[in-house]
Amino acid sequence: MIVAIVQDEDAGHLVDEMTEHGLRVTKLATTGGFLRAGNTTLLSGVEDDEVDMTLSLIEKTCRSRETMTAVAPVLTGEEGAFTPVPVQVRIGGATVFVLEISQFLKV
Ligand code: 2BA
Numbered sequence: 001m002i003v004a005i006v007q008d009e010d011a012g013h014l015v016d017e018m019t020e021h022g023l024r025v026t027k028l029a030t031t032g033g034f035l036r037a038g039n040t041t042l043l044s045g046v047e048d049d050e051v052d053m054t055l056s057l058i059e060k061t062c063r064s065r066e067t068m069t070a071v072a073p074v075l076t077g078e079e080g081a082f083t084p085v086p087v088q089v090r091i092g093g094a095t096v097f098v099l100e101i102s103q104f105l106k107v
Contacts, residue, residue: 002044002054005030005095006062011040014061018044023054035069035089045104055096062093 006014011027018025023044030041046054070084 001099001101002042002046002051003097003099004042004044004058006040006042006058007065007092008038008040010062010092011042014042014058017057017061018054021053021057023050035067045101051098058094058096064090064092066090
């Protein structure tokens with residue numbers, strides 16, 4: 001099982017590539033814990049000999065991007081006053097987990 005967290009901008013193209021290569025994929029709308037922004041998580045049950053091809057498709061399709069975000073408010077000194085700090089963040093290409101599946105059933 002490949003679990004790939006990708007940017008929304010890359011998700012449609014990646015799903016197209018995967019299905020064109022005969023892979024099955026489920027697309028979930030997810031939210032990153034750090035940016036609290038939408039991203040996409042793809043679940044794909046693949047055979048062992050399809051793992052490398054799947055990873056290649058992900059690498060080929062998912063771009064790395066930079067974004068500015070205001071996170072981690074810091075105390076300014078004034079009691080109760082917080083100032084969001086702008087931070088530049090590089091996202092992706094993709095965060096990928098390759099999992100062993102003990103059973104696959106369709107019932
Ligand atoms: P977010 O959690 O929203 O993180 C977006 C980007 O912010 C990350 O990009 C990384 O560059 C940065 N970032 C995240 N946590 C940080 C921190 N504590 N300090 C500084 N910068 C931080 P990516 O690494 O490409 O991750 C993109 C998305 O993939 C994440 O969105 C999250 O939804 C998922 N993700 C990444 N690593 C994960 C993991 N180990 N487990 C589960 N999900 C993960």
